Amino acid sequence: MNTKLLAKMGYGLLLLALIVAPFAGAYPVFVMKLMCFALFAAAFNLLLGYTGLLSFGHAAFLGTAAYITGYSMKFWGLSPELGMLAGTLGGALLGLLFGWLAIRRQGIYFSMITLALAQMVFFVCLQVPYTGGEDGLQGVPRGKLFGLIDLADDLTMYYVVLAIVVAAFLLIVRTVHSPFGQVLKAIKENEPRAISLGYDTTRFKLLAFVLSAALTGLAGSLKTVVLGFATLSDAHWTTSGHVVLMTLMGGLGTLSGPIVGSAVVVLIENKIGELGTFLGRITGFEWFNTLGESVTIVTGLIFVVCVLAFRRGIMGEINAWLARRKA
Amino acid sequence: MEILGVSLPGLMSQLLLGLVNGSFYAILSLGLAVIFGLLNVINFAHGALFMLGAVSTWMAMNYFGINYWVMLLVSPLLVGLLGVLIERFLLRWIYRLDHLYGLLLTLGLSLLIEGLFRSVYGVSGLGYDTPELLEGATDLGFMMLPNYRAWVVLASVTVCLATWFVIEKTRLGAYLRAGTENPRLVEAFGVNVPVMITLTYAFGAGLAAFAGVLAAPVYQVTPLMGQNLIIVVFAVVVIGGMGSIMGAILTGLGLGVIEGLTKVFYPQASSTVVFVIMVIVLLIRPAGLFGKEK
Numbered sequence: 001m002n003t004k005l006l007a008k009m010g011y012g013l014l015l016l017a018l019i020v021a022p023f024a025g026a027y028p029v030f031v032m033k034l035m036c037f038a039l040f041a042a043a044f045n046l047l048l049g050y051t052g053l054l055s056f057g058h059a060a061f062l063g064t065a066a067y068i069t070g071y072s073m074k075f076w077g078l079s080p081e082l083g084m085l086a087g088t089l090g091g092a093l094l095g096l097l098f099g100w101l102a103i104r105r106q107g108i109y110f111s112m113i114t115l116a117l118a119q120m121v122f123f124v125c126l127q128v129p130y131t132g133g134e135d136g137l138q139g140v141p142r143g144k145l146f147g148l149i150d151l152a153d154d155l156t157m158y159y160v161v162l163a164i165v166v167a168a169f170l171l172i173v174r175t176v177h178s179p180f181g182q183v184l185k186a187i188k189e190n191e192p193r194a195i196s197l198g199y200d201t202t203r204f205k206l207l208a209f210v211l212s213a214a215l216t217g218l219a220g221s222l223k224t225v226v227l228g229f230a231t232l233s234d235a236h237w238t239t240s241g242h243v244v245l246m247t248l249m250g251g252l253g254t255l256s257g258p259i260v261g262s263a264v265v266v267l268i269e270n271k272i273g274e275l276g277t278f279l280g281r282i283t284g285f286e287w288f289n290t291l292g293e294s295v296t297i298v299t300g301l302i303f304v305v306c307v308l309a310f311r312r313g314i315m316g317e318i319n320a321w322l323a324r325r326k327a
Numbered sequence: 328m329e330i331l332g333v334s335l336p337g338l339m340s341q342l343l344l345g346l347v348n349g350s351f352y353a354i355l356s357l358g359l360a361v362i363f364g365l366l367n368v369i370n371f372a373h374g375a376l377f378m379l380g381a382v383s384t385w386m387a388m389n390y391f392g393i394n395y396w397v398m399l400l401v402s403p404l405l406v407g408l409l410g411v412l413i414e415r416f417l418l419r420w421i422y423r424l425d426h427l428y429g430l431l432l433t434l435g436l437s438l439l440i441e442g443l444f445r446s447v448y449g450v451s452g453l454g455y456d457t458p459e460l461l462e463g464a465t466d467l468g469f470m471m472l473p474n475y476r477a478w479v480v481l482a483s484v485t486v487c488l489a490t491w492f493v494i495e496k497t498r499l500g501a502y503l504r505a506g507t508e509n510p511r512l513v514e515a516f517g518v519n520v521p522v523m524i525t526l527t528y529a530f531g532a533g534l535a536a537f538a539g540v541l542a543a544p545v546y547q548v549t550p551l552m553g554q555n556l557i558i559v560v561f562a563v564v565v566i567g568g569m570g571s572i573m574g575a576i577l578t579g580l581g582l583g584v585i586e587g588l589t590k591v592f593y594p595q596a597s598s599t600v601v602f603v604i605m606v607i608v609l610l611i612r613p614a615g616l617f618g619k620e621k
Contacts, residue, residue, distance in 0.1 A: 054427045101606060104613040108369050108426045109565060113609065116562040119555075120602035127595060237558065241434060248431065297442035303435025307428050308420055 003322050010256065018162055028158040029226065034266055035165045036223040041246040041258030042172050043215030048244070049253035050176055051208045052188030054111045056240050057098055057118030058216050061091040063125060063235025065217030070137040070230040071130055080143045080151060084221040091217015092210050094121070099209035103202055115237060122235045136231035140224055151225070161222060168215055173255055175211065184208050238296075245299060248306050251313030260314050268302070269295050339470040341587045347476050347545060349583015350483030351377075353576045354538040355560045357487055358531035360569040361494070364507040365527045368418060368429030373560065374553025375437035376532045379406050380539020381548045382444060385453050395458040395540070402540045403533035410532030414525045437553075444550035452547025479541045486537060487576045494572055503527065562605045568618020578616060 018035075022028045040062060047053050069087035072078040078086065102113040125131045132138070142151035151157045175181050186194040187201050194201050224230045233239065242265070250261020272295055280288035306313070312320060355373055362370050370376075383402045387393035393401075413436065421428045457475045464471040494500035505513045506523055514520045539553075546552055567578030582601050590597040608616060 054430070101609050104609055105565070108363075108430060111427065111430060112369065112561040112565050113605070115558055116565065116602050116605055119558045119562075120599045123598040123602075127598075241438070244431060244434075294442045294446035296438045297446065300435045300437070300439030300442055303438065304417065304432060307432040307435065308417065311424075311428070 087221030095213020345587015353579030374557030568615025574617025
């Protein structure tokens, strides 16, 4: 069977599954959270997978946007669409600043600079009075979309989130396949060659960075509206590490990878406590019972295994397998 | 006596604390630079190795009654041995790949190590007493100099300078520098480069552990103590550039002092000042203070 057709069927089935999920017994808030992470990972992949830039500062965009949306909706009474717009813009502006600074250095330095800048944002978030410090912003009202649609109902909220995430995902697909996306790919494969062909690669990289930051901001804003709170953990560097893992696990530079990767990582983390209890029961080894509180052990282990043996990720492996079969 | 409204002893004690922090920055960024030079890997696990140095010192004291001075030697050796294992069994497989995989692998490793210790010791601090020999303070007339802090600075600077001497002035160091420039050529001359790489990583790991042992009585010993430190050290490395050993030492110490001064004059900014300096350096000298643009 034709791979393209297969992919289209896959996306169709996924969309269908997401549409009927609330009626099939899935907990809407959980699926919404999953979708926010999928968008986050897809936005990140635009940068790492398609431009070859490893940003270690994406938590800053997610966290800042979450705070802006939460603050403006709670204290200024902005409507959800304006709140999310403000958050997305905030993410984009911060991305512009980060990108402008970090693109001055190449390769590994780029990652270290983004990480350090994000850590600075984290400390700022911890100290400024607007964010609620360690407690975060609690009790953000969902409000009414365009003043008409009441989002307090989980089901209504669910379909709004689904529509936004699908739209954002289509934007990413469009970007990757556009001439702009092709230039990004060229930069990833061979930057000096792209320069010699006359492309101003710095500007392309910056634009990709801002786009990725803006979409990450959208994911953060959406998460705040859904959950009704914004916390420091969104801005912590481990969140940046998380999104790297989701993307790596799903498959760098594949469109479907981040969706699969984020779902797998979130599911593993949700189920790890149960697995620990189970292992503790059958082996009689007390320590396993604490596994639920020390998710990082498992996250770290997955990281090591992915880097050593599974670099193409889930979707990358599937694509390679399909290509081999065709040949 | 007062300077700009700050009492002199207060200022001096913050300066000294800044130097203590700066010593750790210097040792850690030195290790990162040496490892990066030969392995092309940015060792995210450096913070975890630092933590291992401190926690192993605490464990030795609490479980076996082994004192500080023994651990000052044993801990770096043990962690260096762990470094040999990490290099042999994990890092070796990824040298031919993009830089980013080295960063991600060592990040995974540090999450794994820190997670393991966290599951046993939690996140609250474990206290470690200052060794008897260095308890108390010396009166210098204008300030009381806590003996232990003075020792940390002295020991760190000595180790840093010794490392500088070995790398820049000895035959072994010449091999190392040549290996950084062109490993294949050095191998052709009959130097066993793979062993050199393993030992370099082990040495960097040992240095981190040495800093960890020194830190045990000054900081709270916790499984996560290396996490935030490593990010500051990354900023230090960006500021100094990784091309020069002496550059790494000076940048580390200098930034520690600046951080200490910030604590006195504008405490709110003390956690961000290193990052702000990084931004300024990036604007003025993107290659870093001691770096060479490739």
